[in-house]
Amino acid sequence: MPNDVAAVVVTYNSERHIAELLDSLPASMGDLSYSVVVVDNGSSDGTLALLDARSDCLVVRSTNVGYAGGMNRAVRESPAHSTVLILNPDSTLDPGAVPTMLEVLRRTGAAVVAPRVREEDGSLSPTLRRGPTMGRVGGLSFTGLPAFTERIEDAREYDTEHEVEWAVGAILLVDGELYASLGGMDESYFLYSEETDFSLRAKDAGLPTVYTPAAGAMHVGGGSGESATTHTMKILNRVRLYRRRAGTFRASIYFGMTVLVELRRAVLGHDKSWSTMRALLRPSRRPAALGASDSLLPR
Secondary structure, eight states, X not given: OOEEEEEEEEESSOTTTXXXXXXXXXXXXXXXXEEEEEXXXXXXXXXXXXXXXXXXSEEEEOOOOHHHHHHHXXXXXXXXXXXXXXXXXXXXXXXXXXXXXXXXXXXXXXXXXXXEEEOTTSOBOOOEEOOOOGGGSSSOGGGOOTTTOSBOOOGGGGSSOXXXXXXXXXXXXXXXXXXXXXXXXXXXXXXXXXXXXXXXXHHHXXXXXXXXXXXXXXXXXXXXXXXXXXXXXHHHHHHHHHHHHHOHHHXXXXXXXXXXXXXXXXXXXXXXXXXXXXXXXXXXXXXXGGOOOSSSSOO
């Protein structure tokens, strides 16, 4: 019989957090059968030494193939399973969280289930998101209006179980057959937007992402830090995702609006946005890992 859950983690210089995540898993799983596979994407700190000293996970050494690539490899290395539990190394799960998520997955026929997540200080982490649209490209999110805001900030939206377009990928339970049928996460994104793309592709197939407040977890956030390069990847991948879903013409407008938003951020003191501006306007300056340097409008 396959395991109920394949827990999969990708680490990259995650020495400060990974032990807490792994320590939280037994209680979070209840009576479920599960495996744990950690793919390390070339850490240079003490992550591997820490992992090698443990006996509760399979450790796979890898070069930095990106977050999606690491996740897909972790799933391939896992024993047979019914569901995939995607975990960031800087997260922890509450006792009994996974059986609760699994019950929701089976009852609703969802593709993905997202739990209620809190910040390290115990406050609500707003992990739910609306889909990308022209109005939500950025710059007007301060209005709080759904037409202009991708991130769902209203705390009332986190009180009840409901469908969402996508949720931040720090802790997600995914139907195993669907993960395989969709080809896993799209590795061309390398880092950022892969969970957005996955949930939207599942929705295209008629299978929703469901949020449940009945399962709890904690996510520190920024466990591997953000650099000018990763900020650039995040912004470029938003444009790439929109182009793949909306077409070249609309994506050209989206791209222009993104340039203006990053210019505004740079002028207001967001230093990383200057590097992102250069990468948006000069394809040769884009991170090679994205493979998006062949045209002004990133593919």
